[in-house]
Amino acid sequence: MNILFAGTPKPSAKILKALCDDPSINVVGVLTKPDKAQKRGKKLVQSPVGIEAQERNLTMFKPDDLNDLKLKQSIKALSVDFVVVAAYGKILPKWLLGLPKIMPINIHYSLLPKYRGASPIQSSLLNGDCISGITFMKMSEGLDDGDCIKQYEINIKNNHNKITLEKDLCDLSITKIFEILDMVKQEKYTLVEQDNDSATYCKKIHKSEAMINFNEPADEIYNKFKAYYEWPGICFEHKNIFIKIKEMSVIDDSEVNFYDKNIVINKNGLFIKTANNTIVITYLQMPNKNVISSSDAFNAYKDYFNE
Numbered sequence: 001m002n003i004l005f006a007g008t009p010k011p012s013a014k015i016l017k018a019l020c021d022d023p024s025i026n027v028v029g030v031l032t033k034p035d036k037a038q039k040r041g042k043k044l045v046q047s048p049v050g051i052e053a054q055e056r057n058l059t060m061f062k063p064d065d066l067n068d069l070k071l072k073q074s075i076k077a078l079s080v081d082f083v084v085v086a087a088y089g090k091i092l093p094k095w096l097l098g099l100p101k102i103m104p105i106n107i108h109y110s111l112l113p114k115y116r117g118a119s120p121i122q123s124s125l126l127n128g129d130c131i132s133g134i135t136f137m138k139m140s141e142g143l144d145d146g147d148c149i150k151q152y153e154i155n156i157k158n159n160h161n162k163i164t165l166e167k168d169l170c171d172l173s174i175t176k177i178f179e180i181l182d183m184v185k186q187e188k189y190t191l192v193e194q195d196n197d198s199a200t201y202c203k204k205i206h207k208s209e210a211m212i213n214f215n216e217p218a219d220e221i222y223n224k225f226k227a228y229y230e231w232p233g234i235c236f237e238h239k240n241i242f243i244k245i246k247e248m249s250v251i252d253d254s255e256v257n258f259y260d261k262n263i264v265i266n267k268n269g270l271f272i273k274t275a276n277n278t279i280v281i282t283y284l285q286m287p288n289k290n291v292i293s294s295s296d297a298f299n300a301y302k303d304y305f306n307e
Contacts, residue, residue, distance in 0.1 A: 001181060002081045004100070005049075006031035006088040011170035013048035015086045015107070018174045020056055025181075028078045029059045033089050066093050075099065082181060085139065086173070089118075097139055103184050104139040107177070109169045111135060111151055113199035116144035121166050123202035124156065125227035128219065132156050132165065134173050136180045138191060145199070147191035149184065152176055161229035207232045211242075214262070218250045218277035236272075238263070239304070246291050247283035265305040267295040 005016050005027055019025045030053040035044040046054065053060045059078075063071045072095060083096065083104040097104045110120035112135040124132045133153040140146035152172055156165060183189045210232040212221050225234050225248055235244045256271045256278055258264050264271045269280040285291045292300070 001185065002026050002028045002079050004029045004031065004075065004078060004080045004083045005086075006083065006090075006092070007049045007086040008033045008047045008089050009087055010048040011166055011173075012086040012088075013052040014170055015084075015174055015177065016049055016052050018177070019084070020052075020058075022178060024178075027056075027058055028080060029061065029075065031061050031063070031088060034062045034064055066090060066096060081185070083139070084177075084181075091141075091143065092139060094141055097141065105149065105180070105184070106137045106139045106144070106146065107173050108135045108137055108144055109166065111153065112137060112144060112148060113194040113196065115202045116199055117202040118204045119202045121162055121169065122205055122227040125160065125162065125165065126223050128223050130156055132169065134169055134176070136176070143201075145194055145196065147193050149180060149189055149191065150176075161226040163230050205232065210235050212236050212245075214272055214274050214279075216275055218274040218279050221274060221279055222248065222250050241287060243287075244285040244291075245281050245283075246285055248279050248281045251278050251280055253278050261306075263305055265294070265298050265302060267298045269294040270297060270305065 001024060003019060003025055005019065007013070007016060016027070016030065020027055030049065032047045032049040032053065035046050035050070037043065038045055050060060050062065061071060061075065065071070075096070076099065080100045081102045083092070083100045085092065085104070085106040092104065108120065109132070110124065111131070111133040115123045121132070131153055133151055135151045136149040137144070137146045138149060154168055154172060160168075205228065210228060212224060212234050214221075214236065221234070225245060228234055233244055235242050237243075253273070256264060258271070258273060262273045269282050270284065272279050272281065282294045283291055284294070284297055286301070
């Protein structure tokens with residue numbers, strides 16, 4: 001099977017690696033986002049998919065414009081059975097969707113039509129969902145609205161965060177992708193149209209969403225901590241200083257004596273009242289400092305937090 005693969009982040013690179021390692025698969029080309037400048041030094045850095053493709057000497061394309069004439073000519077010259085997309089970050093144009101001899105397939109990290117869009121994993125964690133999953137979908141010109149080939153569920157654990165849930169969904173995708181490709185190639189599948197009336201959408205996450213408010217319920221704060229674990233993280237303001245929360249949990253208010261305060265610190269944690277219950281911060285980061293434990297924070301910043 002000849003595959004044109006499109007993807008950008010680390011999980012997509014893992015899927016590309018799995019495809020390349022299978023003797024029945026021939027990756028004839030790779031689409032990924034253009035190289036990005038690092039914050040320091042402005043050195044251009046390839047995407048994880050770009051790095052994987054380069055290491056395997058695969059034909060690679062990093063277009064800004066998917067309708068560029070030279071790009072079209074180069075890709076149309078390839079013999080492509082499937083286009084396989086995993087978090088590429090761009091909507092494919094009609095000419096590219098019509099390119100493969102068999103089908104363009106997208107791997108989406110939600111149970112569509114729930115969470116169409118850019119942040120399905122974060123959205124499931126923010127909403128406190130118990131179930132997530134992956135959808136293999138025949139791609140269309142719309143945003144994640146193509147017919148479903150097959151879906152697979154996964155339980156969301158209480159300690160799942162963006163990184164760990166994404167890993168589990170990626171591993172599930174790798175386990176099932178070959179079955180899906182074979183099923184579609186042999187025409188042993190049934191497409192299921194999505195219910196557009198029940199569709200939900202998720203937006204791109206912005207850095208400004210990192211700031212939390214302790215007037216929110218503790219569970220909502222914890223859900224943000226899990227959803228934004230990789231980026232942008234969460235932080236709070238105390239005495240005009242922004243402090244990042246690196247590890248936390250939720251406990252009942254009855255488990256700590258606040259002595260008529262909203263914040264209490266000891267070696268076991270930084271305890272903060274919320275709209276209901278209490279959050280316990282066990283690792284934190286002060287501005288321009290290393291991450292420290294609550295024990296170290298107690299020794300260094302006890303007066304700062306207790307004043």
